[in-house]
Amino acid sequence: MFKKILIANRGEIAMRIIRCCREMGIRSVLACSQEDLNAMPAQFANEIVCIGPAPAGQSYLNQNALVQAARSYGCEAIHPGYGFLSENAEFARLCEEAGVKFIGPSSRLISLMGDKQSARALMQKKGVPVVPGSDGILESAAQARKIARKIGYPVLLKASAGGGGRGMRIARNEAEVEKAFSEASAEAKAAFGDGSMYLEKLIHDPRHIEVQIIGDEYGHIVQLGERDCSMQRRNQKLLEEAPAPGLTRSQRGAIQAAALKAAKAAGYYSAGTVEFVMDQNGKFYFIEMNTRMQVEHCVTEMTTGIDLMQEQIQVADGRALSFKQSDVKVNGHAIECRINAEDPERAFAPCPGNVDFIHMPGGMGVRCESAMYSGAFVSPYYDSLIAKVIVHAPTRLRALRKMRAALEETTVDGIKTNLNFLYLMMFSPGFVTGRYDTSYLAKYSEAVLKWDRDSRKKVKRGD
Numbered sequence: 263m264f265k266k267i268l269i270a271n272r273g274e275i276a277m278r279i280i281r282c283c284r285e286m287g288i289r290s291v292l293a294c295s296q297e298d299l300n301a302m303p304a305q306f307a308n309e310i311v312c313i314g315p316a317p318a319g320q321s322y323l324n325q326n327a328l329v330q331a332a333r334s335y336g337c338e339a340i341h342p343g344y345g346f347l348s349e350n351a352e353f354a355r356l357c358e359e360a361g362v363k364f365i366g367p368s369s370r371l372i373s374l375m376g377d378k379q380s381a382r383a384l385m386q387k388k389g390v391p392v393v394p395g396s397d398g399i400l401e402s403a404a405q406a407r408k409i410a411r412k413i414g415y416p417v418l419l420k421a422s423a424g425g426g427g428r429g430m431r432i433a434r435n436e437a438e439v440e441k442a443f444s445e446a447s448a449e450a451k452a453a454f455g456d457g458s459m460y461l462e463k464l465i466h467d468p469r470h471i472e473v474q475i476i477g478d479e480y481g482h483i484v485q486l487g488e489r490d491c492s493m494q495r496r497n498q499k500l501l502e503e504a505p506a507p508g509l510t511r512s513q514r515g516a517i518q519a520a521a522l523k524a525a526k527a528a529g530y531y532s533a534g535t536v537e538f539v540m541d542q543n544g545k546f547y548f549i550e551m552n553t554r555m556q557v558e559h560c561v562t563e564m565t566t567g568i569d570l571m572q573e574q575i576q577v578a579d580g581r582a583l584s585f586k587q588s589d590v591k592v593n594g595h596a597i598e599c600r601i602n603a604e605d606p607e608r609a610f611a612p613c614p615g616n617v618d619f620i621h622m623p624g625g626m627g628v629r630c631e632s633a634m635y636s637g638a639f640v641s642p643y644y645d646s647l648i649a650k651v652i653v654h655a656p657t658r659l660r661a662l663r664k665m666r667a668a669l670e671e672t673t674v675d676g677i678k679t680n681l682n683f684l685y686l687m688m689f690s691p692g693f694v695t696g697r698y699d700t701s702y703l704a705k706y707s708e709a710v711l712k713w714d715r716d717s718r719k720k721v722k723r724g725d
C-alpha cells in the first residue's frame with residue numbers, strides 16, 4: 263500500500279482524505295496555499311508543503327509545483343479531491359509521466375469522458391439513451407439552427423469542455439440561437455480553452471439523477487445506487503439524497519443498469535458518477551460522466567456502508583475492489599445538506615469572514631464533514647462550502663426528521679450562511695413529498711426567504 267500521499271486540495275475534502283489516510287496507515291502531505299497554512303487540514307496532515315499564494319491559479323492549480331512537491335516529499339500518489347485539478351487530463355498525464363500515481367482514472371479516460379461530446383457519442387454507440395440533439399461538434403450557429411428546427415425548441419447549447427454550469431445557454435427560438443451559441447462558446451473558450459459546441463433538446467424541468475460507480479483496473483465495475491440531486495440553484499447542487507424518491511423498481515433498475523453499461527463502455531475504473539436527466543414521463547437520458555469523487559459521495563457511503571474514499575485509494579494502488587456487485591445492499595435513506603458561507607438575502611452572494619463560533623450536530627446517523635472550528639477563517643479566495651451534514655435513517659421520513667433536528671442544533675456565528683434556508687427547505691411541500699425537480703428551488707426559494715423574513719419581523723414585534 264502507498265506509504266505517503268500528497269493531497270492537492272483544501273477544506274472539508276482535504277480533511278476527508280487525511281482522515282482516510284490515517285485510518286489506512288498512510289502518511290499525508292498537504293499541499294496548500296499560503297492562505298491555508300493555518301487552516302484545519304494543515305493541523306491534521308502529517309506534513310505540509312506550501313505551493314503558492316492564495317489565488318488558486320498560483321497554488322491549487324499549479325500543476326508543476328504539485329508534482330514537484332509530491333516527488334520531493336516522497337509521495338507515491340496525489341489525491342486531487344474534487345474541483346481544482348481533479349478532472350484535468352493534462353495534470354493526470356503529468357503525474358503519469360513523473361511516476362506519481364494520480365488517484366483517479368487514467369488521463370486517457372479523463373479525456374474520453376471529460377469531453378462531453380465524445381462521451382455522448384460513445385454512449386450513443388453503446389445504446390445508452392442520450393438527450394436528442396446533434397451528432398458531433400457543431401460547425402456553426404447555422405448548423406445548430408438546422409438541427410434545432412428538426413428536434414424542436416427550446417434547445418440547450420452546450421460546450422463540450424463545459425463544467426460547473428459554464429458554457430451552457432438556452433435558445434428558446436431560432437432568433438436566440440446565434441447569441442446562445444457565441445456566448446456559451448466564448449465562455450467555454452475562456453474558462454476551459456476549448457469553445458467546441460454541441461446541442462441538446464432542453465428537457466422541461468427534469469430531475470437530476472446520478473449513479474455512483476467504482477471499478478478497479480482488473481475489469482471489475484460495480485454501481486452503488488442512485489442519488490437525486492435535483493435540488494439545484496443555477497445548476498449548483500444544494501442537497502442530495504439517496505435513494506431517489508418515487509422511482510418505480512423498474513425505473514431504478516433501468517437507470518442503474520444504464521450507468522453500469524456507460525462505465526463499462528468506457529472501460530472505466532476508479533470512482534465516478536454517471537449523470538442523467540429524467541423527464542416528467544420518467545424517461546431518462548445520459549448527460550455526462552464525472553471522473554472523480556464527488557461532494558455528495560457520502561450519501562452513498564451511508565446507504566451502502568462502503569467507504570468509497572478508501573476503495574478509491576486501494577484501487578489506485580493497483581488492488582482489486584474489496585467487494586462485488588452482489589455485496590452492495592442499499593439500506594435506508596440518506597440526505598446531505600451543503601452549508602455554504604453565503605447570504606440568501608443577497609442572491610446567495612459568498613460571505614467569507616471569521617467564524618466566531620461553530621457547533622456541528624451529532625448523534626446516531628448524523629455525520630458532519632467540515633474543516634471549520636470556532637475561530638476559523640472562511641477565505642474569500644475559494645468555494646463557499648463550509649460543511650456538509652449527512653443523515654442516515656431507515657426511512658425517508660425519519661431521515662427528513664433527523665435532518666431537521668440536526669440543522670436545528672447546528673450553529674454558525676460570525677458569518678452569514680444558508681443554514682436557515684436549508685432548514686426551511688426541509689419543510690417545503692416539494693421536499694417533504696419527494697416531488698421536486700431541478701426548477702423547484704428557484705420557484706420556491708423566494709417563498710422560503712419571505713417566510714424567514716416575516717417570521718423574524720414577528721419575533722421583533724413580539725407577536
Ligand code: ADP
Binds near residue numbers: 418428430539
Ligand atoms: P455541468 O458539467 O456544467 O454541471 P451538466 O451537463 O452536468 O453540466 O448539466 C448541469 C445541469 O443542467 C443538470 O443537472 C440539469 O439540471 C441541467 N441540464 C443539463 N442538460 C439538460 C437538458 N438537456 N435538459 C434540461 N436540463 C439539462
